[in-house]
Amino acid sequence: MEYHHDSDMNEVGVLYKNMCIESKHNGLCTEEKGSKDSADSNKLTRIKNAYSTMLSELGEDVDREGLLLTPLRAAKAMHFFTKGYKESIADILNDAIFDENHNEMVIVKDIDLFSLCEHHMVPFFGKAHIAYLPNKKVVGLSKLARIVEIYSRRLQVQERLTKQIASAISEALEPAGVAVVIEAAHMCMVMRGVQKMNASTVTSVMLGAFNDDPQIRKEFLALTMKK
Amino acid sequence: MEHSKQTQYSSAEKKDTGDSSSVLNGHFDGKPPGAESGAHRPAASVMESWREERTRSVEDNEMSLPSLAEAYTTILRGLGEDPQRQGLLKTPWRAATAMQFFTKGYQEKIIDVLNDAIFDEDHDEMVIVKDIDMFSMCEHHLVPIFGRVHIGYLPNKRVLGLSKLARIVEIYSRRLQVQERLTKQIAVAITEALQPTGVGVVIEATHMCMVMRGVQKMNSKTVTSTMLGVFREDPKTRDEFLTLIRS
Numbered sequence: 001m002e003y004h005h006d007s008d009m010n011e012v013g014v015l016y017k018n019m020c021i022e023s024k025h026n027g028l029c030t031e032e033k034g035s036k037d038s039a040d041s042n043k044l045t046r047i048k049n050a051y052s053t054m055l056s057e058l059g060e061d062v063d064r065e066g067l068l069l070t071p072l073r074a075a076k077a078m079h080f081f082t083k084g085y086k087e088s089i090a091d092i093l094n095d096a097i098f099d100e101n102h103n104e105m106v107i108v109k110d111i112d113l114f115s116l117c118e119h120h121m122v123p124f125f126g127k128a129h130i131a132y133l134p135n136k137k138v139v140g141l142s143k144l145a146r147i148v149e150i151y152s153r154r155l156q157v158q159e160r161l162t163k164q165i166a167s168a169i170s171e172a173l174e175p176a177g178v179a180v181v182i183e184a185a186h187m188c189m190v191m192r193g194v195q196k197m198n199a200s201t202v203t204s205v206m207l208g209a210f211n212d213d214p215q216i217r218k219e220f221l222a223l224t225m226k227k
Numbered sequence: 228m229e230h231s232k233q234t235q236y237s238s239a240e241k242k243d244t245g246d247s248s249s250v251l252n253g254h255f256d257g258k259p260p261g262a263e264s265g266a267h268r269p270a271a272s273v274m275e276s277w278r279e280e281r282t283r284s285v286e287d288n289e290m291s292l293p294s295l296a297e298a299y300t301t302i303l304r305g306l307g308e309d310p311q312r313q314g315l316l317k318t319p320w321r322a323a324t325a326m327q328f329f330t331k332g333y334q335e336k337i338i339d340v341l342n343d344a345i346f347d348e349d350h351d352e353m354v355i356v357k358d359i360d361m362f363s364m365c366e367h368h369l370v371p372i373f374g375r376v377h378i379g380y381l382p383n384k385r386v387l388g389l390s391k392l393a394r395i396v397e398i399y400s401r402r403l404q405v406q407e408r409l410t411k412q413i414a415v416a417i418t419e420a421l422q423p424t425g426v427g428v429v430i431e432a433t434h435m436c437m438v439m440r441g442v443q444k445m446n447s448k449t450v451t452s453t454m455l456g457v458f459r460e461d462p463k464t465r466d467e468f469l470t471l472i473r474s
Contacts, residue, residue, distance in 0.1 A: 047305040050298035051369065057291035057298070058326065059283035059333040066366045067403065074369040075305075080440045082306045113441040118314045121299065121322040123371060123435055155308060155315070187371055191362040192328045212441055 047075040072140050081116050081123075084153030092150070096140030097173065105216070107131040109224045117188045118155035126184025126200065128152075129224040132169055133176035133209050133216070144169070158184055158203050166205040177209030179205045179220050283333040295323035298321065329364050329371075332401035333365040337416050340398065344388030346453045353464070355379040356392045365436045366403035374432025374448070376400075380417055381424040381457055381464070392417070406432055406451050412455040425456030427468045 051071035056062050099158040109129040117124050130144050149166045166180040192199055210217050299319035303310045310319070365372050376396050380387075399412045414428040429452040438445055449461040458465050 043305040043307075043473065047302050050301040050305070054298045055403075056401075057295050058330045059287065060330075066405060070367055070369065070403075073367050075302075076307065077368045077370060077436065077440055078302065082308075085307050112445055118322050119318055121302075121318065122324045122325055123439060125435075125439070145399055155303075155306075155318075157314060187373075188325065191371060191373070192325055197360055 009046045039169060044072075044075050044079065047078060048072050050222075080153075081114075082154055084150045087150045087153075089150065089172060092146045093139065093143055093172050096143045097137050098140075099136060100134065100138045100140060101136065102134050103176070105131055105133055105220065105223075106138065106141075107220065107223055108141055111145045111148050113148055113152050113182065113184065114162060115152040115154065115158075115184075117155045117186060118157055120188040120192075121155065122186075122188045122191065124158065124184045124186040124188070124201075126182060128165065129179075129181045130165065130169070131179045131224070132173065133175060135176045137173050137175070139169070141174055146189055158182060158186075158201055161204045162205045166207055167203070170207055175208065177211070177213075177216065178205075178207045179210040179217070180205045180223075180225060236372050253360055273417065274394045281334055283330075284333065288327050288334070290465055292320070292327070295326065299323055328401075329362075330402055332398045335398045335401075337395060337398060337420065340394045341384065341387070341391055341420050344391045346388070347384060348382065348386045349384065350382050350386060350431045351424070353379055353381055353468060353471070354386065354389075355468065355471055356389055359393050359396050359431065361400045363400040363402065363404045363406075363409060364430075365434060367404055368436040368440075369403070370435045370439065372404070372406065372432050372434050372436075374430060376413065377429045378413065378417070379427045379458070379468040379472070381426075383422060383424045384395055384422050385423070387417070387421055406430060406434075406449055410453045414455050418455055423456065425454070425458040425460075425464060427454045427458040427465065428452065429469070429472060 048071040051074045052062060055067060055070065060067060107129065108131075109127070110130040111130065112125070114123060114125045116122070128148050130148070147165055147168050151161055151168070162180050162182050165182075166178050169175070169178045169180075181202065183200050183202045185200050189195075189199060206217060210220060214224045243352075265371045296319035299322045300310050303315060303318065308315060310316075355377065356379075359376040359378070361372075361374050361376045363372040364370070378392050378396075394417050395413055398418070399409055410428050410430050414426045417423070417428075429450065431448050431450045433448055437443075437447060454465055458468060
């Protein structure tokens with residue numbers, strides 16, 4: 001059950017590498033990595049000025065007390081919401097992969113997730129459930145949550161986010177299978193537009209054994225999607 | 228009863244004389260104008276009452292859209308993203324339109340929404356509209372706030388169309404807000420429109436600025452309330468209101 005999935009893993013590896021290049025295009029500009037603090041604060045100033053313009057264009061009184069420091073706070077907040085661009089999987093994972101002779105499903109569920117819709121720059125948030133079938137290597141459990149953080153703290157599309165998390169785990173651990181399910185509420189749908197308060201979006205990616213074996217998938221779904 | 232009505236409306240009267248102790252969405256704390264500190268606002272600033280002027284029109288929206296979109300493009304670049312990639316091509320426009328929607332309360336006036344729907348009814352028992360979904364924007368971080376509003380009032384010969392209570396919530400919440408001020412504005416708007424015996428407004432909301440960043444407490448909720456008139460004076464009335472909104 002575990003070994004004939006190697007070819008699938010290779011495909012996923014290639015897919016992941018393509019996604020890495022895409023993610024460079026996605027915003028990890030090479031200049032960003034080598035940027036000095038002054039360049040960073042330059043950028044912050046530009047974002048801050050953009051927010052000041054925004055406030056006056058929206059019809060607010062920019063000089064009133066509550067709004068005086070808002071451009072700076074909003075710029076820093078936005079910086080925090082997109083901190084995933086500066087983080088890399090290698091940094092957080094390198095130490096925490098261990099050799100264990102365990103080949104049963106490992107699930108970490110109900111990981112709170114906050115991201116920004118790349119179409120409206122409005123938050124979407126929900127929970128991620130991750131499972132993998134180890135193949136001699138297990139990973140520190142919090143690292144799964146950290147992988148979620150890296151990819152979610154960006155301008156995202158929920159489908160891509162799910163796939164990136166699954167691919168990152170695949171590449172790092174080469175497990176027999178990985179499954180990621182994300183259920184989230186999109187404020188762009190709740191606060192504006194169609195305004196459906198209770199709608200939630202569920203996306204899932206099943207790789208390896210989770211894709212091939214319906215029993216394994218069923219077990220995973222039964223353990224995570226209990227209501 | 229009479230006394231409580233008078234205390235309620237003295238602050239309203241002061242506002243009507245145009246002393247502009249409060250500006251658009253600025254501090255409303257019901258203090259007499261002289262006591263307001265730092266009230267050096269331009270003469271064109273707005274009175275905080277239900278007869279206030281709009282600061283924005285639909286035409287203004289169209290005219291400011293390009294510069295809002297440009298501001299968003301700058302933000303995208305500043306964050307290290309590539310505004311030319313497929314997913315982000317139209318994002319500045321979408322985000323600008325979305326932000327205008329989130330602040331559409333500036334375009335609306337209470338008087339437009341209310342004028343037709345005040346009726347004379349001989350009803351003097353409590354009227355409650357609860358669980359009104361509310362979405363606002365934190366004025367400090369420009370991040371959403373969402374929650375529920377519960378409104379109760381004791382009519383004094385005049386009742387209001389029920390959906391108008393929800394529309395009042397919409398007008399004040401679709402702005403850059405502070406939850407305390409939002410609660411008070413809703414209560415004051417109802418008071419000025421109906422002159423009821425009492426008004427109570429309770430808002431419980433989640434602040435994304437606290438959940439998504441900063442202290443990052445997922446389950447925290449902020450509850451604010453404003454009680455005016457008999458809701459403030461009479462503990463039994465207040466208790467009845469609070470019990471009914473919990474059930």
